Amino acid sequence: MFADDGAHLSLLRLLLTDGTSATFLFRLSHLCSRGFLSPLGLIFQILNKWFNGCVxxxxxxxxKGLVIMHPVGVxxxxxxxTGERVVIESGVVIGDEKGLSPTIGNDVFIGTGAKIIGGVTIGDNVKIGANAVVVKDIPSNCTALGIPAKPKQ
Structure with a gap:
């Protein structure tokens, strides 16, 4: 993703960025949680919280293709x-309400400080604006803005 904008980054610099380490630690914790290594998964989750400020x-x-741009506050x-190619900015909350959690499609961008709460469905090719609060379903191919978020074609 960084290489797409023409930036020249070394592999080491790419691996040490906070978003890459947050994604890596999440993937490790998720992998460990599937089997008898659950305690190790929780350790990776705690490390992610300490090093990257996200839970x-x-x-x-x-x-595939999860990108956490700036994990602080996520x-x-x-x-x-979620589907594939989801990009998450800093301060995003994707949470449960009354036992229901969001389902997010493919190619979704979630802007800084956005909140997605409850059993909502976010379609494919959606951009959720900064600080938007999503509490209702958002159809595919649109941008959601505001509090509460409303789709704009």
């Missing part, structure tokens, strides 16, 4: 399910 539930399901519930 991502070990059972959250993300497809909180994601364990029951969240």
């Amino acid at each position: 991502i539930g070990v059972k959250a399901q993300f497809g 909180v994601i519930n364990s029951k969240v399910v």
Whole structure:
């Protein structure tokens, strides 16, 4: 993703960015939580909280291409399910309400400080604006803005 904008980054610098380490630690915790290594998964989750300032539930399901741009303040519930190529900015909360968690499609961008709460469904090719609060379903191919967030075509 960084290489797409023409930036020249070494592999070491790419691996040491906070977003890459947050994604890596989440993937490790998720992998460990599936089997008898659950305690190790919780350790990776705690490390992610300490080093990156984010809390991502070990059972959250993300497809390929997850990008956490700036993980500080990111909180994601364990029951969240997403598609592929989801980009998350800082301060994003994706949370449960009354036992229901969001389902997020493919190619979704979630702006800084956005909140997605409850059993809502976010379609494919959606951009959620900074500080938007999503409490209702958002259809595919649109941008959601405001409090509460409303889709704009």
